Amino acid sequence: AQSVAQPEDQVNVAEGNPLTVKCTYSVSGNPYLFWYVQYPNRGLQFLLKYITGDNLVKGSYGFEAEFNKSQTSFHQKKPSALVSDSALYFCAVRDIGAGSYQLTFGKGTKLSVIP
Amino acid sequence: DADVTQTPRNRITKTGKRIMLECSQTKGHDRMYWYRQDPGLGLRLIYYSFDVKDINKGEISDGYSVSRQAQAKFSLSLESAIPNQTALYFCATSDTTRGGRMNTGELFFGEGSRLTVL
Numbered sequence: 001a002q003s004v005a006q007p008e009d010q011v012n013v014a015e016g017n018p019l020t021v022k023c024t025y026s027v028s029g030n031p032y033l034f035w036y037v038q039y040p041n042r043g044l045q046f047l048l049k050y051i052t053g054d055n056l057v058k059g060s061y062g063f064e065a066e067f068n069k070s071q072t073s074f075h076q077k078k079p080s081a082l083v084s085d086s087a088l089y090f091c092a093v094r095d096i097g098a099g100s101y102q103l104t105f106g107k108g109t110k111l112s113v114i115p
Numbered sequence: 116d117a118d119v120t121q122t123p124r125n126r127i128t129k130t131g132k133r134i135m136l137e138c139s140q141t142k143g144h145d146r147m148y149w150y151r152q153d154p155g156l157g158l159r160l161i162y163y164s165f166d167v168k169d170i171n172k173g174e175i176s177d178g179y180s181v182s183r184q185a186q187a188k189f190s191l192s193l194e195s196a197i198p199n200q201t202a203l204y205f206c207a208t209s210d211t212t213r214g215g216r217m218n219t220g221e222l223f224f225g226e227g228s229r230l231t232v233l
Contacts, residue, residue, distance in 0.1 A: 009155070032220055043119075043205055043224035044158075090157060094220045101146075101165070102173070103220055107157040 002027045002095035006106035014114050019081045021089050021109050023065075023074045029097005033074040035065055038088040038108075047089075050074060061085070081113045118142045119225035121206050127231045134193040136228045138206030146210070147189035148222065149173075149181060152203040161204075164189055196232040204228045 003026045013019045025031055032051055036044040048059025050067040058064045065076040074091060088110050092103040119140045128134055138147065149161040160173030162181040170181060178200060180192045193200055207222040 034221065036222075036224075041227075043226045044207075044222075046221055046223070049221060092222075101220065102160060102163065103222060105150075105158040107155060 002031075002093050002102075002104045004091050004093045004104055004106040006089075006091055006109045008109050009107075010110045010112065012112045012114060013081045015083055016080050019078050019085070019111065019113070021076045021091075021111060023076065023091030023106060025072050025074060025091070025093040027093060027095035027097060029095050031074075032094040032096055033065075033067060034092040034094075034103065035059065035063065035074075035076050036090045036092065036105075037061075038090065040087075044090060047076075083113045083115050086111055086113045119206055119208055119223055121204075121225040121228045123228060124226065125229045127233065128196055129233050130195075130197055132196050132232075134196050134230065136191045136204055136206075136230070138189045138191070138225060140187050140206075140208045140223075142208055142210075142223060143186075144208035144210045144223070145186060146208060147183065148207040148209070149179075149189070149191045150205045150207060151175065152205060152227075158205065161191065193230075196230075198232045201230060201232045204230060 005024050034049045035047040038044045048057050050057050055067040063078050088108045090108050091106040094103050122137045145166050148163040150158040152158050159175050163171050164183045167183050182190050205227050206225040209222050
């Protein structure tokens with residue numbers, strides 16, 4: 001079975017500082033990994049994905065994420081946080097090796113960027 | 116106009132009432148999904164459909180039913196609503212492999228339907 005964990009319910013960071021939002025996953029085969037962002041009263045918006053190739057993927061709004069197979073992690077990072085980055089972030093996984101067609105989401109991490 | 120449209124956006128109802136949430140999409144995708152979001156629980160899959168004749172149960176299908184009326188329309192019904200079905204519901208779509216293009220499973224979400232059951 002595929003699963004994903006976001007170990008932090010909330011992350012607080014000062015504006016201008018680097019931020020990291022953590023995600024670890026569990027699959028039986030190879031994963032497709034995704035990050036989504038949700039702003040208040042809005043649906044989820046796609047940020048970035050890892051499918052294959054370069055372990056560092058770049059996405060929207062200056063976010064990037066690094067796929068680490070040995071640590072089964074896909075942490076999202078940004079070098080300089082903006083107040084407008086404050087939102088709820090979800091990591092999701094799809095177990096391609098197991099032939100899964102579904103995405104499994106983590107419970108979400110609330111990011112607060114303090115001015 | 117939004118690519119994935121959900122109606123109603125907000126609904127308050129009473130226990131025992133029948134409720135239908137509707138979703139329509141203009142993306143031309145063949146796969147459609149219904150998710151439920153609860154604080155601290157993330158998103159959980161209720162039902163999904165890969166085409167008009169295909170309906171599949173997700174993680175938490177009890178108490179819900181769906182109908183795929185056309186490729187672009189996927190509705191979620193609560194036959195007899197109960198308070199613990201109070202949640203934010205999302206419809207999503209994704210595309211299948213066409214012409215060799217890889218299906219990564221990336222989802223496109225509607226804006227959500229907030230349902231409160233009293």
